Amino acid sequence: MNNILNIKQGAIEELYDILLSNNITGKFLYISDKFIDNLYGNLIKQQIQKLGILQIEYIDNNSIELAMKIAEEVIENNIDYIVGLGGGKVLDVCKYASYISKISCISIPTTISNDGIASPIAVLKKRDGKVQSLGCKMPKAIILDTNFIQSCPVELTKAGIGDTISNYMALKDWKNAYLKKKDQMNNFAYLMSENALDSLMRTNYKSICPEFIKALANSIILSGIAMEFAGSSRPVSGSEHLFSHALDYYTNHNNLHGIQVALGTVSMLKLLKEDYSLILEYLNKFDVNINPKKLGITKQEFVLCMQKASSMRPNRYTYLNEINLDTKELEKIYEELEEEL
Numbered sequence: 001m002n003n004i005l006n007i008k009q010g011a012i013e014e015l016y017d018i019l020l021s022n023n024i025t026g027k028f029l030y031i032s033d034k035f036i037d038n039l040y041g042n043l044i045k046q047q048i049q050k051l052g053i054l055q056i057e058y059i060d061n062n063s064i065e066l067a068m069k070i071a072e073e074v075i076e077n078n079i080d081y082i083v084g085l086g087g088g089k090v091l092d093v094c095k096y097a098s099y100i101s102k103i104s105c106i107s108i109p110t111t112i113s114n115d116g117i118a119s120p121i122a123v124l125k126k127r128d129g130k131v132q133s134l135g136c137k138m139p140k141a142i143i144l145d146t147n148f149i150q151s152c153p154v155e156l157t158k159a160g161i162g163d164t165i166s167n168y169m170a171l172k173d174w175k176n177a178y179l180k181k182k183d184q185m186n187n188f189a190y191l192m193s194e195n196a197l198d199s200l201m202r203t204n205y206k207s208i209c210p211e212f213i214k215a216l217a218n219s220i221i222l223s224g225i226a227m228e229f230a231g232s233s234r235p236v237s238g239s240e241h242l243f244s245h246a247l248d249y250y251t252n253h254n255n256l257h258g259i260q261v262a263l264g265t266v267s268m269l270k271l272l273k274e275d276y277s278l279i280l281e282y283l284n285k286f287d288v289n290i291n292p293k294k295l296g297i298t299k300q301e302f303v304l305c306m307q308k309a310s311s312m313r314p315n316r317y318t319y320l321n322e323i324n325l326d327t328k329e330l331e332k333i334y335e336e337l338e339e340e341l
């Protein structure tokens, strides 16, 4: 199966034609959650039914156990393709199940809140309730209808902006780690992640319109391809992501990933005494709020999570390994963020 990428307004109405013209017929396992299925499911299921046999699975969590159970179902029933409709959680289960069962995944995202929709990484829940990032494969096909994204809560799209913006810090960390001989460089992957960031930063849209959504989706998918090329999340995940992982681990605020990594990006740039005005300007333009206090993150939590961040993934060398993480310094940064953002 070739890679299929179709991003446009109304893309979903052409699902049948897109799949048929790529000879995608046979036995499908459609996976979604009940809420999303109620909104868009019929439109998709009707078209897939015309391409073969359709099995349906509604899921309500993103546990490793569930992903493994679905992989088993795929193997037992000789399924040819998984079709996933939903946001990050549903698609992560689909990606992992398709990776384990070695069949292709057709991804139909309904949100673009992070680069997980196209990444070769599934974030799944362990039995203890904590999440784990697991390597898998990018979906073979991504059909993204910008109408879906336009209809989803705008906060999710703002988080997608934050996750893409965080490529800036991730690339800075990667370059530094390479120069310090702490990591390898993959120039193709670096270029792709950089392009994902630059093409978004260069857009002149001032609101989240369909054209902007298309540009953001392009950037998010490019970030996914960068990870696939590098064979790791390195091109899009540095110190700012480690900080976000620490927030997920040590606190219970349930802020969106993309918002946390954008806060991590600005915080790291402040700690490094680097210019972050362009990034902040861009976030402000789309009203992406990353003020830690407004996100419910206390000063103590901010300090703790910055200090614990590098231990979230000790083999990923970042600026966190080099900078001053004294409590006093971090408290000062928090106070400044509280004022400025």
Ligand SMILES: [Zn+2]
Pocket (backbone or CB within 6 Å): 114, 115, 163, 236, 237, 241, 257, 261
């Ligand atoms: Zn991310």
